[in-house]
Amino acid sequence: xxxxxxxxxxxxxxxxxxxxxxxxxxxxxxxxxxxxxxxxxxxxxxxxxxxxxxxxxxxxxxxxxxxxxxxxxxxxxxxxxxxxxxxxxxxxxxxxxxxxxxxxxxxxxxxxxx
Amino acid sequence: xxxxxxxxxxxxxxxxxxxxxxxxxxxxxxxxxxxxxxxxxxxxxxxxxxxxxxxxxxxxxxxxxxxxxxxxxxxxxxxxxxxxxxxxxxxxxxxxxxxxxxxxxxxxxxxx
Numbered sequence: 001x002x003x004x005x006x007x008x009x010x011x012x013x014x015x016x017x018x019x020x021x022x023x024x025x026x027x028x029x030x031x032x033x034x035x036x037x038x039x040x041x042x043x044x045x046x047x048x049x050x051x052x053x054x055x056x057x058x059x060x061x062x063x064x065x066x067x068x069x070x071x072x073x074x075x076x077x078x079x080x081x082x083x084x085x086x087x088x089x090x091x092x093x094x095x096x097x098x099x100x101x102x103x104x105x106x107x108x109x110x111x112x113x114x
Numbered sequence: 115x116x117x118x119x120x121x122x123x124x125x126x127x128x129x130x131x132x133x134x135x136x137x138x139x140x141x142x143x144x145x146x147x148x149x150x151x152x153x154x155x156x157x158x159x160x161x162x163x164x165x166x167x168x169x170x171x172x173x174x175x176x177x178x179x180x181x182x183x184x185x186x187x188x189x190x191x192x193x194x195x196x197x198x199x200x201x202x203x204x205x206x207x208x209x210x211x212x213x214x215x216x217x218x219x220x221x222x223x224x225x226x
Contacts (some may be wrong), residue, residue, distance in 0.1 A: 007133065025224060041203065042218035086157065100145065101170070104157035 002027045002091035012111045013077050021072040021108045023087030024040040031090035032063055034072050037107070038083045046072070046085075077112045083107050089108035116140070118218035121208050127196055134139045135191045135221045139208030146189050147215060148181055152202035160204075163189060196225045 003023075003026040025032075034046040047054050051065045063070040074081055086108055088102040119138040127133050139146050148160040159173040162185040174180070178196075183189040193200055203222050207215040 033213075033215065035217075040219075041208075042219055043205065045214055045216060048214045088157070098170075100147070100162055100164075100209075100215075101159050101173070102215070103159070106156055 002029070002089060002093075002103050004087060004089055004103055006085075006087055006105035006108050008084070009106065010109045010111075011060075015077060015112055015114050017112075018073070018075045018076050019077060021074070021085050021087075021110075022098060023070040023105055025068050025087075025091075027034055027068070027087050027091045029065065029068075029089040030092050032100065033088050033090075033102065034061055034070070035088065036081075036083050036087040037086060043086070053100065066106055069071075071108060074110075077110075079112045079114055082112045084112055089099070117136070118208050118216055120204075120218040120221050122221060123219065124222045124224075126226065128226055129198060130195055132192065132194045133196055133223065135193075135204050137189045137206030137208075139187065139189070139206070139219060140216055143208035143210055143216075144186070145209045145211070147207040147209075148185055148189070148191050149205040149217075150175075150202045150209065151205055155202075155215070158203075160191070185200070192225055193223075196223075198225050201225045224225075 005024045032050045036044045047061045053062045058075045060073045084107040086107045088104045090099045121136045146163045162170040178194045181191045203220040205220045207217045209215045
């Protein structure tokens with residue numbers, strides 16, 4: 001099946017700093033989503049972005065499908081940004097053409113200190 | 115509106131017992147998913163329901179696991195003869211289409 005690698009595995013920032021999280025995947029995708037799992041375990045959808053660039057407030061994401069990677073940018077980080085960020089993809093090949101069977105990466109654990 | 119809800123929030127059971135986990139999707143969402151999150155395996159897809167179509171059960175780890183969705187809304191995940199390796203957080207998600215998935219808070223299952 002498709003492989004999803006996220007980097008870095010851990011990241012510690014001071015409040016106000018910017019960061020870039022990366023997601024590499026091993027095959028063509030027809031679905032890519034970024035999620036934030038807060039310290040209480042709730043998974044929150046940030047972006048659906050199988051290609052292109054999107055922005056939502058201090059967060060933005062870019063997926064370069066032809067080069068099989070996606071980036072999540074967090075600007076002016078806040079303590080509430082702490083948690084685990086997951087990239088999840090559906091592969092055209094391994095999901096039989098469907099786009100719902102997400103494979104998750106291991107995540108990036110972000111800690112933002114005040 | 116209300117998000118995805120799951121019950122119970124926590125469940126402790128003894129090895130060999132059966133458990134039922136419930137998911138109430140967002141109203142109007144036709145697609146419903148179950149995932150499992152464990153320390154060793156990360157987040158894994160279990161099963162997918164879409165409307166009245168046959169579910170995609172390809173992620174279920176063994177025949178002890180089953181799920182149903184009644185009336186196109188509420189879903190129940192059943193684990194029979196629980197084992198210690200079934201201990202995990204079971205997450206439910208729903209979506210309008212096969213794209214953006216909205217997750218519930220999860221059920222934390224501990225098998226003693």
